[in-house]
Amino acid sequence: MAVLSTLRPSNRLLQIIFILLILRTRLITLPKDSFERLRNATAGKRLSAAELTAVLQQIYIKERDGSKTLLAPYRNRLAKVSIHEIAADILASNAKHFPLQSSDSKKSKGLLDPKFVRALRALLFHIAIPSLKSKEAFILAVHSFFLVARTVLSVAVARLDGIIVRDLVRADARGFLRGLGLWFALAVPSTYTNVMIKHLQSTLALRIRTRLTRYIHDLYLSNYPDLRYYRLGLGVGVKRDLSGEEQDTGNAGSIEGVDQYITADIEAWAEGVSGLYGNLMKPTLDLVLFTSQLSRSLGLRGTILLFGTYYATVRILKAVTPAFGKLSAVEAKLEGDYRAGMGRLGREGEEIAFYDGGARERDILTRAYMNLIRHVNFVYKIRIAYEWTEDYVIKYLWSAAGYGLIAVPLLFTRRRRPAAQFGSNPGSSLSASSDGNEVIASRTETYISNRRLLLSLADAGGRLMYAYKDVLELAGVTERLYSLVSSLYAVKPVSTGSNFPSSSGDVTNDIIGLEHVDIGTPAQGTSLNESHILSDSAEFVHVKSQSVLIRDLSLWLREGSGEHLMITGSNGVGKTAIARVLAGLWGPSNENGKVFRPQSLMVVPQRVYMPVGTLLDQVIYPDSYADFLEKDMSIEPREGGLGNNIRDILESVFLSYLPEREGGWSTRKEWRDVLSGGEKQRMAMARVFYHRPKFAILDECTSAVSSDVEGRMYQHARSLGITLITISLRPSLMKYHTQVLNVLGDDTGRWTLAHIGQDAVLTPMAEAEGDEGELWLGFNKEIASLERTLKKVDGWDKRLKELNTLLKM
Numbered sequence: 001m002a003v004l005s006t007l008r009p010s011n012r013l014l015q016i017i018f019i020l021l022i023l024r025t026r027l028i029t030l031p032k033d034s035f036e037r038l039r040n041a042t043a044g045k046r047l048s049a050a051e052l053t054a055v056l057q058q059i060y061i062k063e064r065d066g067s068k069t070l071l072a073p074y075r076n077r078l079a080k081v082s083i084h085e086i087a088a089d090i091l092a093s094n095a096k097h098f099p100l101q102s103s104d105s106k107k108s109k110g111l112l113d114p115k116f117v118r119a120l121r122a123l124l125f126h127i128a129i130p131s132l133k134s135k136e137a138f139i140l141a142v143h144s145f146f147l148v149a150r151t152v153l154s155v156a157v158a159r160l161d162g163i164i165v166r167d168l169v170r171a172d173a174r175g176f177l178r179g180l181g182l183w184f185a186l187a188v189p190s191t192y193t194n195v196m197i198k199h200l201q202s203t204l205a206l207r208i209r210t211r212l213t214r215y216i217h218d219l220y221l222s223n224y225p226d227l228r229y230y231r232l233g234l235g236v237g238v239k240r241d242l243s244g245e246e247q248d249t250g251n252a253g254s255i256e257g258v259d260q261y262i263t264a265d266i267e268a269w270a271e272g273v274s275g276l277y278g279n280l281m282k283p284t285l286d287l288v289l290f291t292s293q294l295s296r297s298l299g300l301r302g303t304i305l306l307f308g309t310y311y312a313t314v315r316i317l318k319a320v321t322p323a324f325g326k327l328s329a330v331e332a333k334l335e336g337d338y339r340a341g342m343g344r345l346g347r348e349g350e351e352i353a354f355y356d357g358g359a360r361e362r363d364i365l366t367r368a369y370m371n372l373i374r375h376v377n378f379v380y381k382i383r384i385a386y387e388w389t390e391d392y393v394i395k396y397l398w399s400a401a402g403y404g405l406i407a408v409p410l411l412f413t414r415r416r417r418p419a420a421q422f423g424s425n426p427g428s429s430l431s432a433s434s435d436g437n438e439v440i441a442s443r444t445e446t447y448i449s450n451r452r453l454l455l456s457l458a459d460a461g462g463r464l465m466y467a468y469k470d471v472l473e474l475a476g477v478t479e480r481l482y483s484l485v486s487s488l489y490a491v492k493p494v495s496t497g498s499n500f501p502s503s504s505g506d507v508t509n510d511i512i513g514l515e516h517v518d519i520g521t522p523a524q525g526t527s528l529n530e531s532h533i534l535s536d537s538a539e540f541v542h543v544k545s546q547s548v549l550i551r552d553l554s555l556w557l558r559e560g561s562g563e564h565l566m567i568t569g570s571n572g573v574g575k576t577a578i579a580r581v582l583a584g585l586w587g588p589s590n591e592n593g594k595v596f597r598p599q600s601l602m603v604v605p606q607r608v609y610m611p612v613g614t615l616l617d618q619v620i621y622p623d624s625y626a627d628f629l630e631k632d633m634s635i636e637p638r639e640g641g642l643g644n645n646i647r648d649i650l651e652s653v654f655l656s657y658l659p660e661r662e663g664g665w666s667t668r669k670e671w672r673d674v675l676s677g678g679e680k681q682r683m684a685m686a687r688v689f690y691h692r693p694k695f696a697i698l699d700e701c702t703s704a705v706s707s708d709v710e711g712r713m714y715q716h717a718r719s720l721g722i723t724l725i726t727i728s729l730r731p732s733l734m735k736y737h738t739q740v741l742n743v744l745g746d747d748t749g750r751w752t753l754a755h756i757g758q759d760a761v762l763t764p765m766a767e768a769e770g771d772e773g774e775l776w777l778g779f780n781k782e783i784a785s786l787e788r789t790l791k792k793v794d795g796w797d798k799r800l801k802e803l804n805t806l807l808k809m
């Protein structure tokens with residue numbers, strides 16, 4: 001402090017900023033014991049600044065029972081959310097409920113179509129409400145109770161309405177006041193019931209959404225060997241047999257725009273299902289109860305008329321109802337396309353800006369938007385006729401029928417047994433007196449009660465019709481969701497053809513290799529036939545193609561043997577395809593090909609992925625902060641130089657300036673944009689040095705890094721004992737490898753494999769194609785010759801100086 005006070009104000013300010021910067025970079029280095037304390041702390045604990053940063057940083061804690069706890073700060077206190085993954089055996093045993101369905105749904109309108117019922121049942125009873133003991137089932141039971149209560153209360157209100165008006169006509173002041181008191185008393189449970197119904201419906205929707213989302217997350221975001229998030233859009237591994245022949249996969253592999261399914265569709269389905277239960281159950285209950293009440297006063301003729309009205313309504317509306325299910329499925333797809341386009345623009349903004357491609361992108365997006373709007377407009381238009389008929393039938397036909405029905409007891413039976421008719425109404429308290437006023441009062445009571453019941457009936461009928469439309473729309477979303485889940489189940493891990501154990505600890509785990517493998521492109525893709533979009537018959541068209549890029553490839557590398565392989569060849573010949581097969585993303589295209597994939601393998605692609613999170617997260621990806629803490633590692637070097645540290649790792653890729661430049665290890669930024677292309681590639685190498693896999697496939701991942709730094713990174717990788725497989729076109733990298741595989745790319749699928757610097761060409765195929773092997777040996781000779789020439793430069797320089805001196809003399 002004394003030092004600080006002697007400084008000039010500007011210097012002092014600089015010093016304070018410097019201290020703050022140091023402090024900021026330290027915030028993240030929460031010691032292990034504090035972390036343990038945090039893990040064991042009860043929810044609700046007030047968080048210190050450092051703990052708050054840590055909570056924001058690490059997100060999940062792995063519990064001993066295999067579940068995870070999400071640590072979330074809530075008003076500076078600790079909130080803990082326990083997350084249990086769906087057990088693998090439940091996920092597996094559910095597969096039988098989701099077989100693939102063919103997508104020829106254009107013929108059916110969706111309602112009560114067996115396919116729809118099967119899909120709804122599978123989604124509802126195996127994912128959304130998995131058991132009668134689940135919370136969802138409990139909410140549904142309470143919801144049902146309130147729905148029944150509301151109907152019972154509506155009947156009571158209708159009765160009371162009649163009694164109040166009767167007492168008014170009778171001029172019975174005491175009866176009237178008593179009725180009014182009862183009215184207010186009934187209002188309390190009635191309004192509470194309404195509120196609870198709405199609340200329980202929203203709660204149910206939210207719970208169903210969460211169940212579905214988590215189920216699909218667990219299925220979709222699966223690790224190796226399933227990799228469903230990768231294989232789904234690609235059609236890789238989707239029921240393809242080993243000979244490369246495809247089987248008919250129905251709609252599998254045709255899922256594009258999965259984000260739309262998982263976000264918007266799940267939400268729409270959850271809302272639809274929980275709303276539909278109320279919207280179907282309540283009016284159905286109303287209809288049954290009100291009809292039974294009414295039929296007691298309407299007599300047989302009235303009841304027949306009532307059912308006649310129901311029948312006519314259903315027939316008319318069925319005739320004019322369009323295929324809402326299909327229409328809403330197409331709308332969701334178009335919405336997804338438009339959304340995906342917008343997402344692409346956000347992601348690739350800089351590249352598009354360099355090309356000045358704004359106008360072109362606008363055209364593409366406008367086209368996607370217009371497709372959507374034209375479809376929505378088309379739906380609006382066909383809705384006019386439907387809604388007009390619906391309104392006409394429900395409001396006017398039902399009201400007219402209602403008047404007719406009320407007239408039945410009043411007009412038709414009056415002449416024969418006027419008193420007896422009214423006496424038959426259970427709510428009536430008519431005495432046997434034939435007093436004229438009493439007759440009118442009683443008739444009014446019947447009229448008012450019946451009228452109210454009929455209005456409620458018309459309302460129930462209307463809601464049932466609206467629910468019919470909702471069911472049709474739900475059918476569309478159900479079909480989409482079902483196709484997502486069934487396609488996810490249809491995705492199978494690719495066959496490696498080898499019995500290679502993937503468990504650790506096995507000696508054979510020290511090998512990476514291919515044996516007689518044909519490498520080909522994936523066999524399946526799908527596109528939507530756009531000409532059908534607006535014609536209510538949108539159909540998915542399968543595009544099938546497969547070509548073999550490399551034939552009969554065999555190569556081996558053993559960990560610790562000091563062998564490193566470089567793969568080269570011109571663009572598009574299948575170099576990355578080899579990496580995909582070695583990493584288990586693609587399978588071999590031939591039946592007898594075998595792939596040996598070690599467990600400790602890391603593939604670094606050319607385009608670096610930068611996850612959301614802090615600077616530290618960029619280095620340790622895919623580890624979480626909790627995983628990092630479990631390792632014997634620190635962020636800054638420890639005293640005595642014990643253990644590895646992230647600072648040294650960044651130093652080895654020449655990025656140690658990043659924490660200071662970016663404001664500390666815990667800074668969160670859009671790293672994709674913040675770091676330069678070369679910095680991102682260096683960061684990817686830092687990840688390799690952090691994880692230290694036994695094998696690393698480096699796929700042109702240093703193409704944007706300067707040669708000197710690239711060389712040092714290769715040397716460092718080798719010094720860590722990592723066996724390298726490098727895909728590159730840079731001859732300067734050859735010196736870090738012992739073998740070179742050259743893919744010829746001449747449509748024959750041929751290749752050569754040679755030891756660098758040796759005259760012998762290794763494989764029989766390469767022997768046959770000696771010229772290609774010679775090409776690389778030629779490069780080596782040229783490099784050696786250049787190096788020899790460079791050594792002479794000093795001598796020439798000296799001679800030049802001598803000559804200059806002589807000339808000046």
Ligand SMILES: Nc1ncnc2c1ncn2[C@@H]1O[C@H](COP(=O)(O)OP(=O)(O)OP(=O)(O)O)[C@@H](O)[C@H]1O
Binds near residue numbers: 234571572573576578
């Ligand atoms: N998902 C895919 N579906 C269909 N074909 C694909 C797919 N991925 C790659 N291909 C095709 O496979 C071929 C080989 O691709 P690959 O990425 O392996 O080339 P490469 O040799 O690594 O080229 P480059 O040097 O340009 O990176 C290319 O013709 C490419 O179009």
